[in-house]
Amino acid sequence: MSRHEVDLEFDVPEEPSARMAFDMLLWQLPRIPRLSNVSKPPRWDYARHWIPFATRPLVRHVRPGTADFVVTEGDIPPPGFETNWHLGAVSLVAHPETRRLVQDSEGRFSTVEDWEALPAGAEPLGFVGTVPFPMLHALEVRRLASGVEVLTAGTDDPLLAATEPVTTLGFIEPYPIAPRQPPPPSRPWTFVTLRRRLDAEGWRHRYLIGDDAHPTDVRLGAVRRFGGPEYIELRRGPWGGIETERLPERRSRASLGLPKWVLAPARWSGAGRWRRIEATSDRLRAVRERPWTRAGAQAADEHLGWLRAEPGPGWVALYRATHPVTGDQYVTRSELEARDMGYRVDGVLGYVGDRDVDRVPGPREIPWASRFGWLRRYVEQPAPPLSARRRNGNAAPSVNRAALLSRAASGLATLDLEPGGTRTLVERPEARRAVAVAVSGSDAALLALACPSLEAWALAHEDAVVVLRAAAVGEAVDPEALRAELAEDHDAVAVLVPGTVLEPGADPFAEDRPGVLAPDADAAFRARFDQVARWVATLG
Known part of the structure; x- marks a missing residue:
């Protein structure tokens, strides 16, 4: 490939007349080739759709009611024929990787190099590509059932299903440009x-x-x-x-x-x-x-x-x-x-x-x-799986009115707790917060009603666990000792003392403990039972 150099350092003429002519040329606008006295390119006069530069439509025509086909450059059909299909756009001049499309005197189609002489009686039909670039359509020779050979192009050509392939001549620019038809109506949202x-x-x-x-x-x-x-x-x-x-x-x-x-x-x-x-x-x-x-x-x-x-x-x-x-x-x-x-x-x-x-x-x-x-x-x-729920005591215990009124230490059994024992409602080793509930024998039955709500709260808070600690026989749970014990493995610990329950939506970690009911220790047990029963009824 030869190298060309352009010198932009012009020598300014010394003669006054030459310098004046030089200055006049510098201020002249470049004369770029353009259309004159027309509002559109001439090729648009014979093309119904947009078409690339230096190309012509290649169109297949048919005689109505027959299988007599002809192919021409341009949309205008010969006398007695009507347009059947636009095969594409062929180039009017040769380019690299193109061949000339010709039709011989017997109606057969083939391609030749642009420098080769046309066969006797052959008609040139433009140039088609030899490389299957994206978005180009294959130009094929196909045979009808009657033995007649026709040109087809594209996957949506109406003659494609009624013919058998013979050979591929090349590749052609689609005309009209793809897609020929609007996309099908979209299906309803999925x-x-x-x-x-x-x-x-x-x-x-x-x-x-x-x-x-x-x-x-x-x-x-x-x-x-x-x-x-x-x-x-x-x-x-x-x-x-x-x-x-x-x-x-x-x-x-x-x-x-x-x-x-x-x-x-x-x-x-x-x-x-x-x-x-x-x-x-x-x-x-x-x-x-x-x-x-x-x-x-x-x-x-x-x-x-x-x-x-x-x-x-x-x-x-x-x-x-x-x-x-x-x-x-x-x-x-x-x-x-x-x-x-x-x-x-x-x-x-x-x-x-x-x-x-x-x-x-x-x-x-x-x-x-x-x-x-x-x-x-x-x-x-x-x-948790049902077996794990039974093993860890996560199943909601059933408590009847007699058990609530018994105030017996055996009420711990309803929570699957032994005196002095500990139970975690939902096991989460990585939990950063803990709600600890100190349980005595008489309060175990009350807590059994609150247990479903506590378990639901624990399930809804992935970073927290609920721990039940039962008092030993003859002793009481020390809330501060329980808090210190759990604080070793958790960042925040809330301790509910015996006789307290959480109202729906209450946050046990709030400073003022909203929703935490602390019944008077001297109040009658029946009053505490009625209070818990009313609270459970709000759970719906």
């Missing part, structure tokens, strides 16, 4: 709402997708309309339950605890006598009629949507639990809620989008649930 609906007549829950709301509906989150490698299908199984590939539906069988379930309402406190009788009667009737078997007759394997297979930001675990008697499947974002209602947690179906969600338990009363579901807690965090 998320739909998963709803849980209470079917009181069928003694079960149903699951639907969409925006059609019902008073008993609870929105569980968003599921995807369309799948992908990171998603698993959520569907309704053969027996009307809900399942994924990781947690298939299991057909429930009759439980050995059926008599206990029927008679359980008769022993519940907190409900009126007639309400307990009515609930027992309803369960007896349900056992005889088994409405849940009829309600389960639905279309098998109905598609509901797609869940994420693994956890990720903005995705929450969706648990499935099964009632041991009715077989009702309860899908929730709170494992603790399902266990509180007497359901057996089957596992995690998948992960649901954290949008379009109701962060509430739903209808207050579920007739077949434990204690009608009144005391269920809704915490969107994984609860």
Whole structure:
């Protein structure tokens, strides 16, 4: 490649006339080639769309009602023909990596080098590329069923499906420029709402997708309309339950605890006598009629949507639990809620989008649930496994009125505590804060009512634990000694003395302890019981 040098240090002429001419030339504007007396390039006169410089449209025409095709440069069809397809834009001049497209006297197409002489009777049709640059269309010779060869270009050529390939001649600029057609209408946004609906007549829950709301509906989150490698299908199984590939539906069988379930309402406190009788009667009737078997007759394997297979930001675990008697499947974002209602947690179906969600338990009363579901807690965090809960004493203890009024040291047993023992409600070795509760024998029964709230508080605060310390026989727990002991492993420690409980929403680490009730030590125990009972009723 030759090298060119330009000297910009001009010598100024010495003669006055030459210097004057030199100065006049320096102030002249450059004469750049431009269009004159026209408002658009001439090539736009014969092109209906934008076309590159020094190119012409290559167009295929057809005689109506026949398979007679001709190819020309330009949009104007020959007499008796009409435009069939724009193959692209061919160059009018040769460029590197291009060949001349020609059609011989018999109608066959080929390419030759630009310096080669045209065959006798051949017609030139411009130049096409030999390199498949991006966005260029392949120019092919294809054969119709009748044996006639035609030119095609692009994947959306209408003759592509009706012909067989013969050879590829080169590559051509698309005309009109791609895309020829507007993009297809976009599909609806990829998320739909998963709803849980209470079917009181069928003694079960149903699951639907969409925006059609019902008073008993609870929105569980968003599921995807369309799948992908990171998603698993959520569907309704053969027996009307809900399942994924990781947690298939299991057909429930009759439980050995059926008599206990029927008679359980008769022993519940907190409900009126007639309400307990009515609930027992309803369960007896349900056992005889088994409405849940009829309600389960639905279309098998109905598609509901797609869940994420693994956890990720903005995705929450969706648990499935099964009632041991009715077989009702309860899908929730709170494992603790399902266990509180007497359901057996089957596992995690998948992960649901954290949008379009109701962060509430739903209808207050579920007739077949434990204690009608009144005391269920809704915490969107994984609860410990049931075996661990039993081993560590995390299960909410059951306390009746007689136990509360007994004031016996055996009340510690309701909290799974021995005299002088210690129990942690939720094990977290890395917790930086601790709430310590000093427990005496008479206060153990009171604390048993507060235990579900304390456990829920601990589950909602990942950096904190709740520690129960029982007094030894004949002794009392020293709050300051307990505080000093826990301060060795925790940055902040709050100690609740015997007879105190936390109101809902109270912060035990606040300086003024808002919401901490400290009953007078000389007050009657019955007054303290009524106080705690009223507090528990507010938990709803």
